[in-house]
Amino acid sequence: MTTFPLEAIPRHVLAIDIGGTKLAVGIVNARGELLDAARAPTEVEQGPDHVVEQLLGLCSVVMERSPVTVECAGVGCGGPLDTDRGIIQSPTNLPGWVDYPLVERLRARLNLPVFVENDANAAALAEHQFGAGQGIEHLVYLTISTGIGGGLILNGELYRGKHGNAGELGHLQVRYDGPPCSCGGRGCLEGYASGTNIARRAREVAARHPGSLLARLAPNLQHLTGETVLAALQAGDPVAGALWDETLEMLAAGVASIVHAFDPQRIVIGGGITNFGDHLFPPLRQRVAQRSMPALADGVDICPAAFAGNVGVLGAAAVALRAPLGVSR
Amino acid sequence: MTTFPLEAIPRHVLAIDIGGTKLAVGIVNARGELLDAARAPTEVEQGPDHVVEQLLGLCSVVMERSPVTVECAGVGCGGPLDTDRGIIQSPTNLPGWVDYPLVERLRARLNLPVFVENDANAAALAEHQFGAGQGIEHLVYLTISTGIGGGLILNGELYRGKHGNAGELGHLQVRYDGPPCSCGGRGCLEGYASGTNIARRAREVAARHPGSLLARLAPNLQHLTGETVLAALQAGDPVAGALWDETLEMLAAGVASIVHAFDPQRIVIGGGITNFGDHLFPPLRQRVAQRSMPALADGVDICPAAFAGNVGVLGAAAVALRAPLGVSR
Numbered sequence: 001m002t003t004f005p006l007e008a009i010p011r012h013v014l015a016i017d018i019g020g021t022k023l024a025v026g027i028v029n030a031r032g033e034l035l036d037a038a039r040a041p042t043e044v045e046q047g048p049d050h051v052v053e054q055l056l057g058l059c060s061v062v063m064e065r066s067p068v069t070v071e072c073a074g075v076g077c078g079g080p081l082d083t084d085r086g087i088i089q090s091p092t093n094l095p096g097w098v099d100y101p102l103v104e105r106l107r108a109r110l111n112l113p114v115f116v117e118n119d120a121n122a123a124a125l126a127e128h129q130f131g132a133g134q135g136i137e138h139l140v141y142l143t144i145s146t147g148i149g150g151g152l153i154l155n156g157e158l159y160r161g162k163h164g165n166a167g168e169l170g171h172l173q174v175r176y177d178g179p180p181c182s183c184g185g186r187g188c189l190e191g192y193a194s195g196t197n198i199a200r201r202a203r204e205v206a207a208r209h210p211g212s213l214l215a216r217l218a219p220n221l222q223h224l225t226g227e228t229v230l231a232a233l234q235a236g237d238p239v240a241g242a243l244w245d246e247t248l249e250m251l252a253a254g255v256a257s258i259v260h261a262f263d264p265q266r267i268v269i270g271g272g273i274t275n276f277g278d279h280l281f282p283p284l285r286q287r288v289a290q291r292s293m294p295a296l297a298d299g300v301d302i303c304p305a306a307f308a309g310n311v312g313v314l315g316a317a318a319v320a321l322r323a324p325l326g327v328s329r
Numbered sequence: 330m331t332t333f334p335l336e337a338i339p340r341h342v343l344a345i346d347i348g349g350t351k352l353a354v355g356i357v358n359a360r361g362e363l364l365d366a367a368r369a370p371t372e373v374e375q376g377p378d379h380v381v382e383q384l385l386g387l388c389s390v391v392m393e394r395s396p397v398t399v400e401c402a403g404v405g406c407g408g409p410l411d412t413d414r415g416i417i418q419s420p421t422n423l424p425g426w427v428d429y430p431l432v433e434r435l436r437a438r439l440n441l442p443v444f445v446e447n448d449a450n451a452a453a454l455a456e457h458q459f460g461a462g463q464g465i466e467h468l469v470y471l472t473i474s475t476g477i478g479g480g481l482i483l484n485g486e487l488y489r490g491k492h493g494n495a496g497e498l499g500h501l502q503v504r505y506d507g508p509p510c511s512c513g514g515r516g517c518l519e520g521y522a523s524g525t526n527i528a529r530r531a532r533e534v535a536a537r538h539p540g541s542l543l544a545r546l547a548p549n550l551q552h553l554t555g556e557t558v559l560a561a562l563q564a565g566d567p568v569a570g571a572l573w574d575e576t577l578e579m580l581a582a583g584v585a586s587i588v589h590a591f592d593p594q595r596i597v598i599g600g601g602i603t604n605f606g607d608h609l610f611p612p613l614r615q616r617v618a619q620r621s622m623p624a625l626a627d628g629v630d631i632c633p634a635a636f637a638g639n640v641g642v643l644g645a646a647a648v649a650l651r652a653p654l655g656v657s658r
Contacts, residue, residue, distance in 0.1 A: 080624035089624060138491050154490075159483055161592020162467050165625050171589040173620065175516075176503045176582035185585050185620040186578075187504075249515075253505035256514050260500040261590050263490020291502065291514040295409035295418060296494050 013320035014063070014073040014112065016055055017119070017312030020044060020093025023051070025058035026310075027066050028317030032130025034310055036062045048088070048100045056109055072113040073106065074320025076312055079118030083164045086116055092147075092182070115319050120167060121158055122315030123307070124151025127268050129318045131306030138264045141305070142169055142255070145271035148190040152262065158322070170194065174253040189254040193247055195226045195272050202229045205243050212239035226272060233279055244279065252287035259292045259300060270305030342649035343392070343402040343441065345384055346448070346641030349373060349422025352380070354387035355639075356395050357646030361459025363639055365391045377417070377429045385438055401442040402435065403649025405641055408447030412493045415445055421476075421511070444648050449496060450487055451644030452636070453480025456597050458647045460635030467593045470634070471498055471584070474600035477519040481591065487651070499523065503582040518583040522576055524555045524601050531558045534572050541568035555601060562608055573608065581616035588621045588629055599634030 011030040017023065019042060026037035038058040043050055063070065078091030086103020088094065107114045117125070124141035127133040133141065139153040148170030152159040159166055170190030171183045178187020191197055203224050206215035214232040218224035232240035255267060273280060281302065289297045307314050340359040346352065348371060355366035367387040372379055392399065407420030415432020417423065436443045446454070453462070453470035462468040468482040477499030481488040488495055499519030500512045507516020520526055532553050535544035543561040547553035561569035584596060602609060610631065618626045636643050 080622070154483060154488055155486075157484075161625075162594040162629075163592050163624055163627065165622070166590065166592035168589040168592075168622060168625065171622065172501070172586045173503060173582040174505045176521075176579045183589075183620075183622045184618075184626075185582070185589075187582065192505075250505045253502040253514070253516065257501045257586065258590075260497040260512075260514075261495065261587075263492050263495035263497075265491040289513075291512075293409070293494070293497060293500065293512045295492055296490075296497065297513075298492065300491075 011321065012066075012068045012070050013317050014059060014070040014110070015313045015317035015320065016059070016073055016075040016106070017316050018042070018051070018055070018075065018077040018094070019119075019312060020078065020091075023054055023058060024313045025055060025062055026313040026317065027062050027068065027070060028314065028321075030321055032126065032314055032317065034313060034317075035068070036066060037310075037313060038062050044094060044096075048094070048097045048102070049105075052102070052105050052109075055106070059110060070112065072115065072320050072323055073110055074122070074316040074318065074323075075102065075106065075114060075116040076119040076122035076316040076319060077102065077116060079120070080163065080165050081116060081118055083116055083160065086114065088116075113323065115323050117158070117315075117319045118149075118165070119312060119315060120149035121151040121160065122319050123270060123305075123311045124153055124167070125158055125318035125322060126307060126311060126314040127270070127305055128153045129321065130314065132268045132303055133266055136266045138262065138266075140167075140169075140258050140262055140264045140267045142258070142267060142269050143271040143305075144194060144251075144269060144273035146194060146196050148194045148271075154262070169254065169258065172254045172257050174250055174257070189250065192250045193254070198229060198247055199225050201247075202240070202243055205239060209239045213237035214240045214243070226275075230276055230279070233276075248280075248283050248287055251284055252291050255284065255288045255302065256291035259288060259296050263296055264300060266301040266303065268303055268305050270307070270311060274304045274308070340650065341395075341397040341399050342646050343388060343399040343439070344642045344644075344646035344649065345388070345402055345404045345435070346645050347371070347380070347384070347404065347406040347423070348448075348641060349407065349420075352383055352387060353642045354384060354391055355642040355646065356391050356397065356399060357643065357650075359650055361455065361643055361646065363642060363646075364397070365395060366642060367391050373423060373425075377423070377426045377431070378434075381431070381434050381438075384435070388439060399441065401444065401649050401652055402439055403451070403645040403647065403652075404431065404435065404443060404445040405448040405451035405645040405648060406431065406445060408449070409492070409494050410445060410447055412445055412489065415443065417445075442652065444652050446487070446644075446648045447478075447494070448641060448644060449478030450480040450489065451648050452599060452634075452640045453482055453496070454487055454647035454651060455636060455640060455643040456599070456634055457482045458650065459643065461597045461632055462595055465595045467591065467595075469496075469498075469587050469591055469593045469596045471587070471596060471598050472600040472634075473523060473580075473598060473602035475523060475525050477523045477600075483591070498583065498587065501583045501586050503579055503586070518579065521579045522583070527558060527576055528554050530576075531569070531572055534568060538568045542566035543569045543572070555604075559605055559608070562605075577609075577612050577616055580613055581620050584613065584617045584631065585620035588617060588625050592625055593629060595630040595632065597632055597634050599636070599640060603633045603637070
């Protein structure tokens with residue numbers, strides 16, 4: 001019997017990243033190289049049908065100028081969503097998208113198989129296939145940006161759970177009696193340590209310490225962001241230092257919970273928080289090791305994601321490339 | 330080609346449950362029926378070699394009086410342990426068992442393949458194979474007793490993680506700034522809501538409220554246990570009520586974290602805490618639903634384990650029955 005070398009077939013996929021503020025469409029090869037891309041702001045207020053037209057326009061742009069043919073399309077989009085039925089349920093970043101049959105709409109117009117995953121799962125797949133998680137059997141991807149999300153690669157495969165929404169790691173509840181969260185929980189990790197909430201907590205701290213560098217860097221407190229916190233931290237401001245120390249404890253509690261739950265080999269952290277660099281990774285590693293059972297903490301890597309700006313489109317590509325060759329959907 | 334009906338072969342296994350206070354050995358069939366059992370107190374202070382001799386004695390008792398032949402043996406034991414190498418690393422309930430080659434010792438003397446899992450994983454397998462989790466693809470088993478442990482069935486299979494210690498759910502950290510735990514963490518679920526720690530918290534509350542029914546039921550505070558809390562709760566004592574309400578919030582934070590992490594279909598709760606019955610399950614279900622994203626909470630069952638006293642030996646049996654027919658180890 002002659003075996004046909006599947007890996008010799010050049011695979012190219014269409015990658016569609018649907019964000020609440022911007023859209024991106026690219027053509028990506030099986031090595032995760034982004035060959036071409038087109039972007040546009042999401043005209044989210046005009047509703048899902050309009051955004052689909054925007055996406056189809058971007059798809060036309062990249063497909064028309066591409067020398068290669070794409071075999072299928074992958075989509076990354078905010079969850080919750082029903083991946084099996086291809087329905088976007090009600091992402092917080094896409095108001096008005098209620099049970100929207102995205103896959104059906106795109107497939108009908110693109111005339112291609114279309115696969116969808118929530119954006120954190122898609123990013124986890126990208127890091128696993130091309131990035132900081134290559135070859136890792138048990139990988140947790142944690143993205144800390146405006147919100148906090150996660151994606152799980154367990155036994156080498158994306159783990160999706162009953163509804164396809166496993167890995168909502170921003171809603172690990174790190175203080176049982178903490179403040180209410182929009183999910184219905186209390187003391188959620190996201191409510192303390194997302195970019196938005198680090199900035200919120202920093203504004204509260206700055207208001208109480210008007211003489212601090214943190215406060216002086218943002219005379220209008222409404223302009224105080226995560227970047228302000230980082231600048232104050234880099235300058236050695238003790239008020240920013242105490243805020244960051246508390247943030248690290250919150251994150252370490254969440255990451256140690258992840259270690260105890262999943263016994264992962266590697267935890268890849270992506271999103272805007274990675275800009276904190278050495279203020280984040282070395283102390284977080286040390287605190288997670290301290291807060292975890294030695295038998296579990298032993299050898300767990302906590303490392304930065306390989307992809308930043310392009311993670312959305314590379315994630316969408318990874319979703320498409322995960323589909324076996326020749327599958328139609 | 331003739332297909333041999335594997336499921337028609339009557340399978341019987343030897344099930345060995347190693348607890349810190351008692352040992353149990355049984356013969357179990359493929360339907361999870363315990364056909365015979367022998368038990369003895371664990372003479373733990375005499376060290377692992379002695380306990381192995383105790384176990385071999387119990388094995389002889391049940392095998393000699395059994396009309397059936399066992400095909401292999403399963404062992405459930407406190408973790409951490411290395412299932413692949415069959416080594417017990419350093420369970421807190423078995424002092425002195427440091428890197429003990431249990432599987433090798435048992436195999437040499439029993440002349441049977443021997444398989445080992447930590448006791449919470451074994452119990453999860455028993456509930457999945459014969460108990461409250463039958464047919465469930467994504468099942469979290471949570472045992473709340475002296476300590477809190479867990480076992481994970483994901484995509485229909487036991488999920489073990491990198492070191493085989495996934496599902497250490499007692500060390501989800503539900504208060505990032507809570508009290509230190511023996512694991513190195515802070516604010517661990519086990520530190521608040523295990524049987525031992527419910528009793529500890531109850532003693533503290535009773536000392537502050539000497540006139541309460543809770544305090545009056547245990548004139549010597551050292552005798553106050555989880556059972557005392559339940560009795561006071563059943564009698565409507567408001568002090569016990571407030572303590573239990575706080576305990577439910579701690580548990581709900583942990584279980585909601587489990588929901589967000591794993592997106593499970595069912596959560597089975599075992600261990601002594603199930604004696605709280607209607608004081609536990611209905612309010613916990615309601616609070617977890619409230620503390621979770623609707624897309625994840627939808628349809629999650631939280632139900633009591635099927636097995637109580639025999640869960641150790643049935644778990645060990647499930648470990649053995651999980652091994653494919655004819656595998657030697």
